[in-house]
Amino acid sequence: MSNLSVWDRVLLARMPMRPTSRFYLENVFDSFEELHGDRYxxxxxAIVGGIGFINDTPVTIIxxxxxxNTKDNILRNFGMPSPEGYRKSLRLMEQANKFNRPIITFVDTPGAFCGKQAEERGQGEAIAKNLFEMMGFTCPILSIVISEGGSGGALGISVANEIWMLENSIYSVISPEACSSILWKDSSKFKEASEFLKLTSYDLKEFGIADKIIDEYGEGAHVTKDKIAESMRDDIIDFxxxxxxxSSCEIKEERYQKFRKISKYGIE
Structure with a gap:
């Protein structure tokens, strides 16, 4: 699918038929037990977390x-987490770190929920604390962007040793529509904005942000999801x-250096 335009990939990432995290939870792992609540x-x-097994190895999954469907999307706020989602994630990740379980996160959000209630409950603080704490964890963390990775809402669970992206997923600080509204005061220039944002898996692999591109086998994840799940399982076992x-020090230092390194583009 190398001949696709950037906007084509944005549309594929947002496609309603594209597999959600639920599919990968059910088809990549041997079992999964969901845990609930942030205790606050x-x-x-909008965030599901718990303990799963893969190849007889226990892992924490966020x-x-x-x-x-529409009803389920309303229940899950269209994948836009609130502060309690990030606090739940941190609670489960702290547990994983205590027992030295690998953490696997699946990123699929247009961004954190920006409603008044979320801000009142400390949305920014909840995300910032996750970033701070994840950087210091001594267990390995793998983050997989399966569709949309939007801004701090995605970063709040993806301070990882390795970041993988499905071929037609996107990962960006802002949506193309919002970017064009800010830069040109014209939301109709979203296609041009998507080009400038460098948000595709190929762009991010080149920048050293994404460590691996997961092949969608030429047709898109909505068609080849079973094959993707099979290869993803093998790759996670290898990870x-x-x-x-x-050692715990090596794992922590590698993650730190990933986010501190200076790229060939001079960005620190």
């Missing part, structure tokens, strides 16, 4: 969850094996 306010359905013999 409520249980945010997944941003879009709905599979766990590669980090198994690394």
């Amino acid at each position: 306010y409520s249980d945010d359905r 997944a941003q969850m879009k709905g599979e 766990i094996k590669r980090f198994k013999n690394k």
Whole structure:
């Protein structure tokens, strides 16, 4: 699908038929037990978290969850987490760090919920604390962008040792529509904005932000999801094996250096 335009990939990433995190939870892992609540306010359905097994290895899984139909999307706030979602994530990740379980996160959000209630409950603080705490964890963290990775809403669960992206997923500080509104005061220039944002998996692999591109086998994840899940399972097992013999200090330092390194473009 190398001949697709950037906007074509944006549309594929947002396609309603594209598999949500639920599909990967059910088809990549041997089992999964969901855990609920942030122990402060409520249980945010936009983020699903719990403990799973893959190849007899226990892992903690955090997944941003879009709905599979209109009713489910409303329940899950269209995959836009509130502060309690990030606090739930941190609670489960702290548990994983305590017991040295690998953390696997699935990123699929247009961005954190920006409503008045979310701001009142400390949206910015919740995301910032996740960034701070994840940087210091001594267990390995893998983050997989499966569709949209929008701004701090995505980054709040993706301070990882490795970041993988499905071929037609996107990862950006802002949406093309919002970018064009800010830069040109004209939201109709969203296609041009998508080009400037460099948000595709190929762009981010070149910049050293994405470590791996997961092949969608030429037709898109909505068609080849079973094949993608099979290869993703093998790759996750390999990731766990590669980090198994690394010390906690090595794991922590590698993550730190990933986010501190100076790229060939001079960005620190």
